[in-house]
Amino acid sequence: MTARTFQATNPATGQPLSPAFPVTTPQELASIVAAASEAARGFAASAPQLRADFLNAAAAGIEARAGELIAAAMGETGLPEARLRGEVGRTANQLRLFARVAAEGSWVDARIDHGDPSRKPLPKPDVRSLRVPLGPVAVFGASNFPLAFSVAGGDTASALAAGCPVVVKAHPAHPATSRLAAEAIQEAAAQVGLPAGVFGIIYEDGYELGVQLAQHPDIHAVGFTGSRTGGLALVAAAQARDVPIPVYAEMSSVNPSVFTQAALEAKAAALADGLAVSISGSGGQLCTQPGLLFVPVGQVGDEFLQQVAARLDATPACTLLTGGILKAYQQGAAGHLAKAGIQALTQGAATQIGAQPQLLGVPLAQFTAELADEVFGPISVAVRYEDLTEVTPVLAGLEGQLTATLHATDDELDGLSDLLHAMGTRAGRVVLNGFPTGVEVGHAMVHGGPFPATSDGGSSTSVGSRAIERFTRLRAYQDFPDRALPPELQDANPHGLWRLMDGERTR
Template sequence: MTPQGTSLIGQRAVTGDQAVIRPIDPASGEALAPEYPGLDRHAVAEACQLAEEALTTYRETSLEERASFLETIAAEIEALGDALVERAMAETGLPRARIEGERGRTCGQLRLFASVVRAGEWLDVRIDPALPDRQPMPRVDLRQRHVALGPVAVFGASNFPLAFSVAGGDTASALAAGCPVVVKAHSAHPGTSELVGRAVQKAVASCGLPEGVFSLLFGSGKEIGQALVADPHIQAVGFTGSRNGGLALMATAQARPQPIPVYAEMSSINPVFLLPEALQARAKEIAEGFIGSLNMGAGQFCTNPGLVIAIKGEALDAFTAAAGEAVKGSAAQTMLTPGIHAAYDDGVSQLAGEAREIARGSASEGPHQCQAALFATSSADFLANAALQAEVFGAASLLIECEDLAEMRAVAEQLEGQLTATLQMDDGDLDAARTLLPVLERKAGRVLANGWPTGVEVCHAMVHGGPFPATSDSRTTSVGSAAIHRFLRPVCYQNLPEGLLPEALKEGNPLGVTRLVDGKRD
């Protein structure tokens, strides 16, 4: 299959007539065919109307039907074969191993949600049986399950062309919850988006589902995205991208006659605390791990370690020297888009104006190349300058030099919300870690010891989330099985006759799901 340059509205392929998205190969700067003419507002409304029409059927599909649909999507993506891998490589400048790994992650994620759907924990079934003889008043029969929120708008991210894009975590978890999905494709990888969109479209048809379960929209400006979030049928939004982009969608969602939740994953600098014993024992090893994590994917990860905090001294000098050497030895890497590259260069210039340069990586003559950068500053300067907390998307990091542990803690306390916080620690650092942990738990969705924040496992215990501005809603995660809860709401059924009860709540537990009966797990 080759990309055709079309949006997908239900089962139709639609060619827009608005401003055109022109994909390029960021490694060469050359144009890629085809172009993607954008849609207008009427097309957005049409996709949302179809999603609304699909909801009643789709949200009541059986656990098996829905799980099997998710598995079919995975199989259809795999069936795209090398055409998908090559197109994604061309549109992103990312290497084959990364794209193949990401395809594996994307399909694994769909299959994980299939297993989550089948297990049925997400229904959160609760039954409080009637107590007709209770004094002073009888209790009626009360049963709760969770239902789909409604049609969901998903915004593909630029930095994971598969795993956080058309059939990525947001789409997989929304579909798992029983929500039809309307995706606004990211303009950075339209061909990849269309190929994956056609795989989903095919799965909708082969599973006999209503066509409105999935649509994929292209639009070059912000209008299509804003219209999508404003559409009255849309009931929730999943977004991964910049802080400004997320804030704009949050504002639109709140200004609707009926406000809706926005799950925006926005901005994080992922502080890494080097505790004294660990720094003393293995400064060089930690420095190498750090720069490895920093350079991964040209630093274009939400979990890129953009801040390192340590106490001054010989051990830190050794770390800084080793990290500086590693940065100097870092080859330039192609960034995802000209816009991301320009923003990276701007961010690095700002850091250079505010902090001391430790090292820069190799320059390159190709277009859109990320030249790694490491800066340092004192904790006093960091605490006095909120601008130093701004995310620089790419392989740039800032080292904060503290006088003592109390200053490290002061830095931690002043941090904005984060996706992750990391402790590099040895056995002798336990007390120091205990001092920091209560602060870090409040700042971040994930706390790590002796690892690096890049590399987000898709599993049940993962939290890829965190307090604002890391995300718009710290109560949730966008990676892992708990992501399904973002698209559900509880409904209580009081005294309904058995013939009217949803399957999940019927006597005898026909779905075999875990239930809380009278407050006890059965």
């Protein structure tokens, strides 16, 4: 029987793209996961430098395919070349960051409490612990980042750095881009002598196979970036297993931004420029897009929003990633516009193919929770407040967010502790006098937040070196002879790790 196939669609033209991709069969899925399971023990025990070499080779492979990747992604996503060229660089840099994390090795958080057999009334045992990889991980490619949050993205890089084999479900909107990235990783594994099972990829234009992957007994965690509906479906599937597993799903966020009167008086034009770009960049299809604004009433606030609206009206209509995303954007924008008190501040509206950025306004007294629901695309709601103290309880009542931003003068900060506290309770990252879009990839970054920004309630991050912790668990060894311990816990410290020894950090 001929395998069923599917084709991606060019979102700018609505036309199907060649070639057609075969849908992975359940038998093929079982074989891919079995290979990952078989490779798991050896990969977990592999030398840190070997995993680093693997990730560095994958980064080089991504860069070598930059032209092909950009061309494929432009056709499948409608994103511009400049954005995708930057994403190629980010993807390679993420892989290299986790190569350094793997080689340095301190992510294992090795701890040693030496025993004391002479302690009274009971001897003290020798206890040593570290983080160990969970095993095979499922990663779901994201629609809005066909490279950096997809096949070779941060979830894959952090899991591989930890020593977890990865099985990726390619996003159905960009299978050609996914295949090119997968080839780079597969060739890198072969280059350093790792078994093919350390990385696998499956293709499907629906959801059934993805659920089967999340429920496979040999998959031990899931990484996902996408809609709340999709993320919660995976959480439910993982919790329905005989042995539930963690799902690290990054989901919805409107990323509230607060503008004080003094900040607008100081630099309204510059803030309007930056905000318009942050709202509309990449078609507004960024998880940190500022979709909810708090702006003072009065002439200064009016003029500021007029400037933002003018810049958005001058921005060309955006090609959204898929027809489904465009339809959801149109419905969400229409739903907001139907709410009491809402005023359209821009002239734009969704078109047949693209979407003109939109800015809406509403008095704080008529602001409702529904207006804080995410509409994925280039739209933002400005809530007009009379007094800044009114904003704090509104922020405190919002759902969890990836970010919260404050634009204020330095002189105001000491008097805004309550507002900043509310922001900190609602968001994983609090931004001062900047814009939340553009997530820096580094050691200190937090890209997570209270539910529903992330399914785990913000206890982890999907960007930055601490992302590796999601795909590990703690294990302790008590009263083992040195030769039977993992190298990270042996007295000789062969990998030269920083370790917590009897309460003191030492190398």
